[in-house]
Amino acid sequence: xxxxxxxxxxxxxxxxxxxxxxxxxxxxxxxxxxxxxxxxxxxxxxxxxxxxxxxxxxxxxxxxxxxxxxxxxxxxxxxxxxxxxxxxxxxxxxxxxxxxxxxxxxxxxxxxxxxxxxxxxxxxxxxxxxxxxxxxxxxxxxxxxxxxxxxxxxxxxxxxx
Amino acid sequence: xxxxxxxxxxxxxxxxxxxxxxxxxxxxxxxxxxxxxxxxxxxxxxxxxxxxxxxxxxxxxxxxxxxxxxxxxxxxxxxxxxxxxxxxxxxxxxxxxxxxxxxxxxxxxxxxxxxxxxxxxxxxxxxxxxxxxxxxxxxxxxxxxxxxxxxxxxxxxxxxx
Amino acid sequence: xxxxxxxxxxxxxxxxxxxxxxxxxxxxxxxxxxxxxxxxxxxxxxxxxxxxxxxxxxxxxxxxxxxxxxxxxxxxxxxxxxxxxxxxxxxxxxxxxxxxxxxxxxxxxxxxxxxxxxxxxxxxxxxxxxxxxxxxxxxxxxxxxxxxxxxxxxxxxxxxx
Numbered sequence: 001x002x003x004x005x006x007x008x009x010x011x012x013x014x015x016x017x018x019x020x021x022x023x024x025x026x027x028x029x030x031x032x033x034x035x036x037x038x039x040x041x042x043x044x045x046x047x048x049x050x051x052x053x054x055x056x057x058x059x060x061x062x063x064x065x066x067x068x069x070x071x072x073x074x075x076x077x078x079x080x081x082x083x084x085x086x087x088x089x090x091x092x093x094x095x096x097x098x099x100x101x102x103x104x105x106x107x108x109x110x111x112x113x114x115x116x117x118x119x120x121x122x123x124x125x126x127x128x129x130x131x132x133x134x135x136x137x138x139x140x141x142x143x144x145x146x147x148x149x150x151x152x153x154x155x156x157x158x159x160x161x
Numbered sequence: 162x163x164x165x166x167x168x169x170x171x172x173x174x175x176x177x178x179x180x181x182x183x184x185x186x187x188x189x190x191x192x193x194x195x196x197x198x199x200x201x202x203x204x205x206x207x208x209x210x211x212x213x214x215x216x217x218x219x220x221x222x223x224x225x226x227x228x229x230x231x232x233x234x235x236x237x238x239x240x241x242x243x244x245x246x247x248x249x250x251x252x253x254x255x256x257x258x259x260x261x262x263x264x265x266x267x268x269x270x271x272x273x274x275x276x277x278x279x280x281x282x283x284x285x286x287x288x289x290x291x292x293x294x295x296x297x298x299x300x301x302x303x304x305x306x307x308x309x310x311x312x313x314x315x316x317x318x319x320x321x322x
Numbered sequence: 323x324x325x326x327x328x329x330x331x332x333x334x335x336x337x338x339x340x341x342x343x344x345x346x347x348x349x350x351x352x353x354x355x356x357x358x359x360x361x362x363x364x365x366x367x368x369x370x371x372x373x374x375x376x377x378x379x380x381x382x383x384x385x386x387x388x389x390x391x392x393x394x395x396x397x398x399x400x401x402x403x404x405x406x407x408x409x410x411x412x413x414x415x416x417x418x419x420x421x422x423x424x425x426x427x428x429x430x431x432x433x434x435x436x437x438x439x440x441x442x443x444x445x446x447x448x449x450x451x452x453x454x455x456x457x458x459x460x461x462x463x464x465x466x467x468x469x470x471x472x473x474x475x476x477x478x479x480x481x482x483x
Contacts, residue, residue: 186436187440188436189444190458191458191459194456194457194458196418196420201458204457204462266435304432304463305430305433305435305463306433306463309433313460317421
């Protein structure tokens with residue numbers, strides 16, 4: 001199972017299956033693209049353990065509270081970890097997190113994007129520790145996101161070949 | 162001409178010349194920055210074959226339909242391919258697409274960013290095939306874009322030295 | 323002091339200390355993440371020389387003029403240079419700028435993002451020159467930014483090990 005898999009289990013966390021594109025939507029790209037010791041992670045959405053897009057949908061500062069946004073960001077981390085496990089076989093192959101780009105669907109006047117994306121960063125740091133889990137990050141406010149999701153995260157990680 | 166150049170010609174597609182900055186606008190950056198086996202591609206705009214910024218301008222969900230946005234995304238791919246050819250000499254030197262960041266000028270309530278950026282992904286996959294053309298991707302909604310363009314795409318590719 | 327440090331001094335420019343998170347805000351990420359010959363730079367904000375978030379806050383096209391945005395982008399460059407100096411010891415270790423992602427807090431109808439982010443590019447080019455300072459760039463309009471800052475910049479640079 002590996003170290004990270006064991007930590008996930010100890011925390012009672014389940015990684016969702018690959019996202020199913022809603023009816024009529026094509027997603028012609030790789031969830032994770034691996035080249036040499038780098039893995040580029042596509043923008044991911046908050047998923048429930050079943051694989052469905054998590055609820056509630058909408059904007060921070062309008063339909064969602066900061067607490068709900070924080071939870072959505074944590075679910076987005078689980079979605080990315082699911083894709084990384086399918087791409088790499090084992091989450092222990094992630095040697096280091098590099099870049100996290102956190103996008104928050106933001107209503108007019110909402111400025112707490114960092115508090116929302118902390119739901120992502122906190123979980124990655126808990127799983128990978130302060131060395132491997134450290135990452136550069138932006139947390140910014142988007143006008144709209146696909147499917148009206150509240151949070152989307154893109155990332156880059158270094159992997160062991 | 163190379164393999165990709167021949168495919169472009171067979172499809173009747175013409176790569177535009179470098180963008181001309183509108184009067185009074187300085188663009189003090191490199192369209193493509195090459196270091197070792199990596200090329201960083203600046204945010205590009207939809208261009209007509211003449212080089213001018215393509216019409217219509219405006220937001221998806223207000224001035225443009227999804228079909229028009231899809232077309233604008235394909236024109237953005239041609240703009241990037243033009244810059245890559247000028248920087249690399251030959252589009253066959255693009256060994257692999259890595260990351261595509263698709264930005265859609267989005268009116269309130271527009272959530273079909275993936276269907277728009279598919280105009281970019283579909284053309285890259287048609288030209289480079291499912292191996293070299295595969296890419297990690299985000300497709301997200303911006304509040305505004307320069308010159309009121311409907312789509313902007315930033316990318317990273319791996320190249321043969 | 324090094325070449326870049328000497329240029330900063332000759333220009334009368336002072337690098338701010340690390341940003342202090344406003345009360346109640348955690349920022350659990352690295353301002354700069356270094357791996358091998360690459361440094362990933364987190365989204366940075368305009369800082370005054372004292373370290374505080376620079377004023378005025380707000381959106382381009384509403385609270386700020388293009389000139390004020392240009393100045394905010396230059397202050398964001400100084401903020402990033404401060405973080406790079408703390409991470410690398412010496413700004414001369416930045417061998418080449420690679421990617422600059424310029425985010426502008428944009429009111430409805432504001433389309434001059436490039437003119438704003440030129441405040442960043444111009445300073446980097448003045449300090450590092452046209453070879454090492456050249457960079458790929460996007461300059462785009464965000465719905466909202468943390469703390470209501472007008473400009474945020476994320477970047478990637480190549481460094482000497």
